[in-house]
Amino acid sequence: MGLLEISLALLAIGFLIYKWSTATFKTFEARKLYFEKPYPLVGNSGGSFFQRRSFQKELSEFYDRTREQKLAGFFNLRTPMIAVNDPQLIKKVCIKDFDHFPNHPLVFHSDERLVNDMVSSMTDQRWKHMRNTLSPVFTAAKMRNMFTLMNESFAECLQHLDTSASLPGQKGFEVDMKALCNKLSNDIIATTAFGLKVNSYKNPENEFYDIGQTLVFTRGLGFFKFMLASMMPRIFKFLGLTIFETAKIEYFVRLVVDAIRYREQHNISRPDMIQLLMEAKKESQNNWTDDEIVAQCFIFFFAAFENNSNFICTTTYELLHNPEVQERLYEEVKETQGSLNGGSLTYDTVQKMTYMDMVISESLRKWSLAPITDRICTKDYTLTDEDGSKLFDFKAGDRVIIPITGLHLDERYFPEPRKFDPERFSEERKGELVPYTYLPFGVGPRNCIGNRYALMQIKGFLFNLLLNYKIEASPKTTKDLWESARGLNFVPSEGLWMHLVPRK
Known part of the structure; x- marks a missing residue:
């Protein structure tokens, strides 16, 4: 084949890729919905796709430009999505008319x-049955018992x-909070979700941690496979690829199934997720399979591992930049410790820490760990305004996003949105x-069904950390986390370094 033929073949392939990558871009124009011009292949999310900014920042900027529109079209790569910007319409879509967007x-x-088999992937009645089964698992009473396991990891x-801290001749030391919290998150998931006791500080090469790291798809090969499966599912399947390695999945299945069998045979009880799911399965009228039970433990790697680690990182980052907030929180921590009379921290004690709750709430506002939540329309639906006028006709199959990051950083709802101000959530102002x-x-x-789990993890850890250490900036501390975050990674790849000074 000559040079001309090769050039023509490449041009033809390029043209076909271009046509494929833009095939969905007329969606909103035909339906008279406001949208911004998308770019081939990447749509409106080129900045995060090419690692120029975080997905949170990209969504926030898109929201800022379109927030005067109650609905706006957004292209996540090739996928058309309808952003619902108006709080009252969010209520309609997600609550009042939930049966159209379940x-x-x-x-x-x-x-x-x-x-x-994960509850987040289930649909319709199957989801409803599993959600009803899981709801009692995440009550305050069940979390109260599980908190003892978290205390051991703290x-x-x-x-x-x-x-x-005990190294001679130094006042304080540097720590990569991201690396530290990844190990903490790993150990807490191991003990609370899989009934496995590991210590990733003493044994950083433990099997559970190594295998768990391969399941996080915000970076490396996992990110590439995730993007390929999302954008080109047929090619992904044709190439025989899988998101997760079969051997890694089998490892977790064995862990849970063997634990269930052993506990049943030896009448052993432990206040962890396996135990709670065993009890929930007995009480449920649905005959859940072993895989469906294992999947609810498995989901912790996606819902809890990265998010809970980042949650601690962003909150401690704010504390080092706002020493007056840190000091006030430390005073509450000291007061709380005094009320324990030498006893261990409990779930109920944590719940009584009002300033801790204010700090955590403000951290969740400023650093939305989930930039969006989404729904899919299952049956045609006409969305109307408060006065009954028609806004838009949704069709079955339409994807909907709620721009959480945009709402949280909207100065109309949260004045000076980039300012870290826990007082927004005080009793007087909330x-x-x-x-x-x-x-x-x-x-x-x-x-999110696991919100209590996430909150008690960060509150328990902050209590222990602040009781023993003051958090300060180090020479390696990221100057501007919002600007430096890239893609799906909220925390820089080089880590999030801080300086810890012992209080005693």
Whole structure:
């Protein structure tokens, strides 16, 4: 084949790719919905796709440009999505008319084991039955017992930090909070979700941590496979690829199934997720399979591992930049410790820490760990305004997004949105919040079921950390986390460095 033929073949391939990558871009024009011009292949999310900014920042900027529109078209790569910007319409879509938008759209289509058995992937009645089964698992009473397991992981983390603090001739030491919290998050998931006791500080090469790291798809090969499965599912399947390695999935299935069998045979009880799911399965009328039970433990790697680690990172980052907030929180921590009379921290004690709750709430506002929540329309629906006038005709199959990051950083709802101000959530002021503008764990029946789990983890860890250390900036501390974050990674790849100074 000559040079001309090769050039023509490449041009033809390029043209076909261009046509494929823009095939959906007339969607909103035909339906008379406001949208911004998308770019081939990347749509309106080129900045995060090419690692120039974080997805949170990209969504926030898109929201700022389109917020005067109650609805706006957004292209996430090739996928057309309808952003609902108005709080009252969010209530309609996610709560009042939930039966038209009951499901999350599938992020990627896969027949892999466990993937479609996670409650977040389930749809319609199957989801409803599993959600009803799981709801009692996440009550305050159940979390109260599980908190004892978290306390053990907090203690191991502090022991690890104390080793660094005891080095002679230095006042304080540098720590990569991201690396530290990844290990903490790993150990807490291991003990609370899988019934496995590991210490990733003493044994950083432990099997659970190594395998768990391969399941995080915000970076590396995992990110590439995730994007390919989302954008080109047929090619992904044709190439015989899988999001997760079969051997890694089998490892987690064995962990849970073996634990269940052993506990049943030896009448053993432990206040962890496996135990709670065993009890929930007995009480449920649905005959859940082993895989469906394992999948609810497995989801912790996607819902909890990265998010809970980043949650601690962004909150401690704010504390080092706002020393007066840190000092006030430390005073509450000291006062709380005094009330324990030498006893261990409990779930109920944590719940009584009002300033801690204000700090955490403001952290969730400013650093939305989930930039959006999404729904898919399952039956045709006409959305109307408060006066009954028609706004838009949704069709079955339409994807909807709620721009959480945009709402949280909208100065109309949160004045000086880039300022870290826990007082927004004080008893005196939290009544001023406009409903459906603060959505850190989503909204409606499909909100995050594990919010209590996430909150007790960060509150328990901050209590222990601040009791023992003052958090300060180090020479390696990221100057501007918002500007430096890239893609799906909220925390820079080089880590999030801080300086810890022992209080004693």
